[in-house]
Amino acid sequence: MADTGRVRGTPHEIALLAGGPRAAVTVAVVALHLRGAVEAGAPGTVRAVDGEAGRALPPLPAPGSEPGALTGAMRAAYLESAVYHRLAEPSAIRELVRDLDIRWAVAELRVGLAEAGMLRYPLLGSTRAARRRLQVLRKAFPLPASRRDLPDDERLLAVALHGETALRVLVPRFALRAGLTERVSLRHRRLLRHSPRGDAYGSAGHLSCGGGSGGGCGGGGPD
Template sequence: MSADTAIRLQPHEIALLRGGPRAAVTVAVMGLHLRGAVEAGRPRTMRASEAVTADAVPGQSPSPLPPLENAVRASLHEPCGLRTLVKRSDVRLAVALMRIPLAEAGLLRWPLLGPTRAARRHVRALREAHALPAGRHGLTDHDKLLAVALHGEAALRVLVPRFALRAGLIQRAEVAGKGLLRHSPRGGDAPFHGRSWYSCGSSGGGSD
């Protein structure tokens, strides 16, 4: 199986094969964020937004959400973190239903539903065909979702660093030593003592 086969997987399905339910739910959250339907809530949480979705056309109903995104948005009526979100019953059901056609296609093993060799080869071929982007400019929403599906946190740091950090999808990067950012002053730069550090919001340029 190669990246050019007739099997056309959606980004959240690719993420499930690569990294399991957490990766699939992360892609669903990203998709909702790109539509304007999910925003960061309290620190390390996310919540559903009442904003009009990005693909809505005036006078027409917005396109229906994929089942996993629909379950994720419904589960975010109250802010929660990613770990809690993955365990919500509606989200777990949506992930379980995703697995059925993947297993029937020979991409998941019964009964444990881990990825098969064919699935791993397919994901590996896709990663080789779609390298981690250097920035988000010029990418379609599908390109961004595919990047997150294939490259996980590395893609989130490039594409939506501020949202991903505030929503708890990634950890704050620490370069200059354990605990440096935790003890740095709020609202200002940490003092420089011969060591360098950065926050993941510095990549990609511009706002999320």
């Protein structure tokens, strides 16, 4: 296995590089689900679960305040917190991506990636280093064949790297009920099975974004 310690970030950051804000928000939703903080609501929606996992999330900084120096893990926690509190009202994934607090949290993820040389100013396109990071990680962490005995952090990394294909393998029922994946015909399943695995989000590793505010672009376990 390749040495990925130097290039590996949080699954939220990796998903943002691979597929943009929706991918990062999807990873946050799955992370919360694996800890029992959210569940599928009405078809195509997700809702928060009142419990210890949700209460353990950090509060978001007050509007206009400076959050100070943040690590990637802290930025990921802010994104999960923003998603969790938005889901006090059941919402679809497309609604989450448009939420102002979630947009702020995604923008903070971008700041960290830009500081690490993964995104270019001013348009925040992915750099050669970012594309190389994704290539190395996809080679080192191919799509798991099964969710059996797979730790939650490896599930999240797989979702970040392999997108919907990983969701169908690792959290199939939750992903379908929550609207993270769509129902596919038997013929479409055959096509997916034989399709090449590369950028699971169909973006060739580029980050497509709608502005600096973080706008919309582009076994075991609770499943």
